[in-house]
Amino acid sequence: MSNTSTAPSVVVAFDETLPDFEPEPLRRPAMKTGLVNTFKALPLTLDRGDGVWVWDTDGRQYLDMYSGHAVASTGHSHPHVAGAIAAQARRLVFYSNVVDLEVRNRATEKLLSFIASPGGITRALFANSGAEAIENALKMAIRHTGRKKIIAFEGGFHGRTLLACNVTGNPKYRSQAPFHLDDVVILPFGDADALREAVDDGTAAVVVEPIQSMAGCRMADPSFYRELRAVTSKHGALLVYDEVQTGIGRTGRMFFSGRDGIVPDLICLAKGIASGFPLSAVLVSETIADGIGYGEYGATYGAGPIAMAAMLATLEVIEHESLLANVAETGSHLVRSLTSLPGVEAVHGLGFLLGVRTGVRAAEIQAALLERGIIVGTSDDPFVMRLLPPLILQRPEADAFLRTFADTLEELQ
Numbered sequence: 001m002s003n004t005s006t007a008p009s010v011v012v013a014f015d016e017t018l019p020d021f022e023p024e025p026l027r028r029p030a031m032k033t034g035l036v037n038t039f040k041a042l043p044l045t046l047d048r049g050d051g052v053w054v055w056d057t058d059g060r061q062y063l064d065m066y067s068g069h070a071v072a073s074t075g076h077s078h079p080h081v082a083g084a085i086a087a088q089a090r091r092l093v094f095y096s097n098v099v100d101l102e103v104r105n106r107a108t109e110k111l112l113s114f115i116a117s118p119g120g121i122t123r124a125l126f127a128n129s130g131a132e133a134i135e136n137a138l139k140m141a142i143r144h145t146g147r148k149k150i151i152a153f154e155g156g157f158h159g160r161t162l163l164a165c166n167v168t169g170n171p172k173y174r175s176q177a178p179f180h181l182d183d184v185v186i187l188p189f190g191d192a193d194a195l196r197e198a199v200d201d202g203t204a205a206v207v208v209e210p211i212q213s214m215a216g217c218r219m220a221d222p223s224f225y226r227e228l229r230a231v232t233s234k235h236g237a238l239l240v241y242d243e244v245q246t247g248i249g250r251t252g253r254m255f256f257s258g259r260d261g262i263v264p265d266l267i268c269l270a271k272g273i274a275s276g277f278p279l280s281a282v283l284v285s286e287t288i289a290d291g292i293g294y295g296e297y298g299a300t301y302g303a304g305p306i307a308m309a310a311m312l313a314t315l316e317v318i319e320h321e322s323l324l325a326n327v328a329e330t331g332s333h334l335v336r337s338l339t340s341l342p343g344v345e346a347v348h349g350l351g352f353l354l355g356v357r358t359g360v361r362a363a364e365i366q367a368a369l370l371e372r373g374i375i376v377g378t379s380d381d382p383f384v385m386r387l388l389p390p391l392i393l394q395r396p397e398a399d400a401f402l403r404t405f406a407d408t409l410e411e412l413q
C-alpha cells in the first residue's frame with residue numbers, strides 16, 4: 001500500500017499579493033445548550049459564511065480549510081446555490097416522490113451526465129444522508145445477488161447506522177455498533193492477497209472508501225482498485241464505492257469512479273452533493289434498478305424539491321466555474337508546497353482531500369491554526385491533519401494558508 005504522495009519537492013512559491021491574514025484573538029469558547037454531545041466542538045460559534053470564509057458571532061473571520069466535514073463544496077452560501085434554494089422554497093418547499101417534479105428530473109439528468117460509463121450506471125436513488133446511501137446500496141447488493149456476505153476494509157468509515165457501522169473498519173466506530181452482524185468480513189486495506197482469498201461465490205458486495213478520509217486520507221496502490229474490480233466481477237459480487245467524500249469533485253474529477261478505468265457497480269454520494277443541503281444518492285446500473293420493486297426503497301424527504309434545486313445549482317457551479325480543474329491544479333500546488341515544508345513527513349490523498357502527516361499532534365496544530373484564523377480537520381491518525389477546503393479555494397487563499405501553516409508548524413516543533 002502506498003500512502004505517501006510521490007509529488008516532487010519544490011521550493012514553495014507563495015503568492016505574495018494577498019496580505020498576511022491577521023485575525024482578532026479568539027475570545028470565548030463555543031456554548032452548547034440542550035444538545036447531546038456527539039462531537040468535540042471547536043471553540044467558536046459560527047454566524048455566517050461567504051465563499052471560503054466564515055465569521056463567528058464576535059465578527060472574527062476564518063479561512064475554512066475544512067468545509068464542515070467536506071460538505072460546503074461550492075463554498076459557503078454561494079449566490080447561485082443560495083438563490084436556487086430560495087427560489088425553489090418560494091415555488092414549492094416540498095412534495096414527495098409520489099409526484100413527478102421537473103426540478104428533480106433536471107437535477108437527476110445533470111448528475112448522471114457526469115458518469116462516463118456506457119452500458120453502466122444510469123439511475124439514481126436519493127435519500128438524505130451518507131449512512132442511508134450505504135444502507136440502500138448494501139441492501140440492493142444483497143437482494144440483487146441473493147447473497148449475504150459483505151466485505152469491507154480496516155480504516156474505512158461508512159456511517160453510524162447499524163449496517164453502516166458494521167461495515168466500518170475503523171475500530172473506534174465499529175465498536176460502537178450496538179451488536180455485530182454475521183457475514184461482515186473486514187480486511188486490511190490495500191491487501192490484494194487477502195482480498196482474493198476472502199471474496200467468493202457467497203459474497204454479495206465489497207464496499208470500499210476509495211480514499212479513507214477519516215483514517216487520514218489513506219489511498220491504496222492503483223493495482224488494488226484494479227484487483228477489487230477483477231475479483232468482484234469474477235465471483236459475481238457487486239463493487240460499491242463509498243464516494244461520500246471522494247465524490248462531487250473533491251479529488252479533481254467528478255467521481256473517483258472511472259479513475260484508471262475502474263467503474264464500480266454502485267456509487268454512494270452525500271456530503272458536497274448539494275453544497276450542504278441534506279441529500280444523498282446511490283447510483284446504479286439499469287440491471288440493478290430494474291430488479292427493484294415498488295416500496296422496497298424510499299425516504300420521505302429523499303429527492304425533495306429544495307434538495308434537487310440545491311444539487312442542480314451545485315453541479316452548475318462546478319461546471320461553470322471549472323472547479324474540477326481548480327481542484328486538480330490548486331490541489332497539486334498544495335501537495336507540492338506542503339511536501340517541501342520542513343516538518344511535513346508525508347501528504348496523503350488527492351485534490352482537496354488531503355492528509356498532512358507531521359511529528360506534531362494534529363489536534364495541537366488545529367488549535368494553533370484556529371487561533372490564527374484557519375479551520376482545519378484532524379483525523380483518526382493523531383499525527384495527520386486533514387484539509388478539505390471548498391472546491392472554490394483559489395491559489396492566493398491556499399498560499400495564505402501555507403504561509404500560516406509553515407509558521408505554526410515551525411513554532412510547534
Ligand SMILES: Cc1ncc(COP(=O)(O)O)c(C=O)c1O
Pocket residue numbers: 069128129130131132134157158159160209213242243244245270271
Ligand atoms: C466516507 C463516508 N461514508 C459515509 C459517511 C456517513 O455519512 P452521514 O454522516 O451523512 O450519514 C461519511 C460521513 O462522514 C463518510 O465520510
